[in-house]
Amino acid sequence: MHVIALNHDIDFQGWREAARALALNNVAPEDVTWSVANQDLSLFQPTRLPEIEQGATFNVPAAFVELAQTAILHQTPDRFGLLYRVLWRLRRCPDLLEVSTDADMSRLRSLVKDVRRDEHKMHAFVRFREFGDGRDSRFVAWFEPTHHIVELAAPFFERRFCDIPWSILTPERCAHWDGHRTIFTEGARKTDAPSSDPLEDIWRTYYASIFNPARLKIKAMQTEMPRKYWRNLPEASLIDPLIQKASRTTQAMIARDAPEPRPSQQRKEVPMAKHPAQDNLTALRAEAADCRACHLWKDATQTVFGEGPRHAPIMLVGEQPGDKEDLAGKPFVGPAGQVLNRALEDAGIERDKVYVTNAVKHFKFVPRGKIRLHQKPSTPEIKACRQWYERERAVIKPLLVVAMGATAAQSVFGKITPIGKNRGHLIDLEDAKALVTVHPSYLLRLPDADAKEREYEAFVEDLKIAASFLRRRHAA
Numbered sequence: 483m484h485v486i487a488l489n490h491d492i493d494f495q496g497w498r499e500a501a502r503a504l505a506l507n508n509v510a511p512e513d514v515t516w517s518v519a520n521q522d523l524s525l526f527q528p529t530r531l532p533e534i535e536q537g538a539t540f541n542v543p544a545a546f547v548e549l550a551q552t553a554i555l556h557q558t559p560d561r562f563g564l565l566y567r568v569l570w571r572l573r574r575c576p577d578l579l580e581v582s583t584d585a586d587m588s589r590l591r592s593l594v595k596d597v598r599r600d601e602h603k604m605h606a607f608v609r610f611r612e613f614g615d616g617r618d619s620r621f622v623a624w625f626e627p628t629h630h631i632v633e634l635a636a637p638f639f640e641r642r643f644c645d646i647p648w649s650i651l652t653p654e655r656c657a658h659w660d661g662h663r664t665i666f667t668e669g670a671r672k673t674d675a676p677s678s679d680p681l682e683d684i685w686r687t688y689y690a691s692i693f694n695p696a697r698l699k700i701k702a703m704q705t706e707m708p709r710k711y712w713r714n715l716p717e718a719s720l721i722d723p724l725i726q727k728a729s730r731t732t733q734a735m736i737a738r739d740a741p742e743p744r745p746s747q748q749r750k751e752v753p754m755a756k757h758p759a760q761d762n763l764t765a766l767r768a769e770a771a772d773c774r775a776c777h778l779w780k781d782a783t784q785t786v787f788g789e790g791p792r793h794a795p796i797m798l799v800g801e802q803p804g805d806k807e808d809l810a811g812k813p814f815v816g817p818a819g820q821v822l823n824r825a826l827e828d829a830g831i832e833r834d835k836v837y838v839t840n841a842v843k844h845f846k847f848v849p850r851g852k853i854r855l856h857q858k859p860s861t862p863e864i865k866a867c868r869q870w871y872e873r874e875r876a877v878i879k880p881l882l883v884v885a886m887g888a889t890a891a892q893s894v895f896g897k898i899t900p901i902g903k904n905r906g907h908l909i910d911l912e913d914a915k916a917l918v919t920v921h922p923s924y925l926l927r928l929p930d931a932d933a934k935e936r937e938y939e940a941f942v943e944d945l946k947i948a949a950s951f952l953r954r955r956h957a958a
């Protein structure tokens with residue numbers, strides 16, 4: 483029996499050297515016991531590593547090394563043995579990583595997932611409190627990760643808070659950033675971190691004001707923010723009372739009359755002009771400019787019609803113009819348009835080769851002071867506007883229609899079509915294919931940076947499906 487004692491919990495280098503020596507000496511996984519020095523988990527004294535014969539070597543796929551570096555951060559004591567077993571089996575079965583039904587591989591992937599989730603939670607739920615005054619002040623946070631992730635998570639905070647000195651204390655490991663580099667020290671106690679600071683009242687007021695009772699989904703919220711993190715979150719004390727009040731507040735919101743747009747914002751009632759039924763884009767655009775099919779034209783500045791090449795192979799459909807689009811008269815020129823442009827570029831699609839339009843062609847909003855607050859279009863409004871989408875599509879004849887968000891999907895499919903269930907694969911329309919994905923504004927609304935990044939990547943992945951569909955059609 484070989485007894486290996488690694489130097490510490492995340493001693494990947496030590497594990498790698500030991501695994502290499504053991505594998506090159508044909509030591510089977512069941513003949514090795516792994517432990518961490520000073521943790522006294524093993525009943526046996528550590529043994530010396532077997533010598534490696536000169537020149538003996540072997541390779542493992544880079545993807546395994548990547549998985550192993552993450553999985554070793556898991557707190558489960560059997561991770562070292564599992565990693566060695568996979569390494570051992572990889573030498574005999576180089577395609578093991580691809581075998582999704584293999585029990586070892588599925589366990590390895592689940593460890594990696596746990597670690598990534600813990601890292602993501604640390605990014606989202608670390609709350610700094612100011613400690614000390616003036617030039618000596620430092621931002622200190624207390625956090626209790628489940629796995630050994632402090633080193634893994636630290637670069638995110640270095641990038642995000644590069645110009646303030648901070649420390650993140652955890653029971654096992656602490657990270658301290660001085661503006662230039664991070665140093666890591668032994669674990670700390672919760673009482674070493676400050677328990678509150680004056681900024682927390684401001685943070686709580688902000689949280690209460692952005693909490694939207696009408697959008698409350700308790701289950702989703704608890705999955706994203708499990709209770710175990712609440713004890714270190716200043717805003718957590720508000721969550722239960724806000725949830726309890728949510729239904730009453732929502733009823734009151736519904737009962738309240740919607741404010742009338744200011745008279746200066748309302749356009750005069752003019753009947754819909756009669757246009758000869760021509761189906762070319764210029765004529766359609768002119769006809770849509772006078773659309774009165776629903777009431778939204780009254781408060782909007784103008785109809786925002788689609789834009790793009792007459793025979794574009796892809797038609798992108800959004801929800802409705804926003805504030806900037808309403809003023810410019812062009813779709814997707816505001817913040818959501820910027821996200822869309824970046825994602826198209828990342829997916830390898832040129833924006834000026836696609837036709838971009840919206841399911842609803844007038845901006846729907848309520849005035850709040852100087853701001854015009856976006857309102858989701860209702861089903862009758864989507865239906866009333868659908869004629870324009872259909873006629874645009876009949877002229878463009880795209881090979882693929884990409885519906886971004888629920889309103890677009892409802893218009894494209896003519897019925898409510900949930901995004902989660904339908905995204906990510908091509909769907910047959912009568913004379914084209916369709917692809918469903920999220921709306922770029924959804925990415926802008928996500929409050930935490932990690933979720934934003936993750937969802938952005940998923941959005942780009944969806945757009946890549948469109949890009950590869952087009953490549954295949956061009957190649958055919």
Ligand code: URA
Nearest residue numbers: 800801802804813814
């Ligand atoms: N959101 C949309 O759906 N369309 C736009 O044109 C802008 C924002």
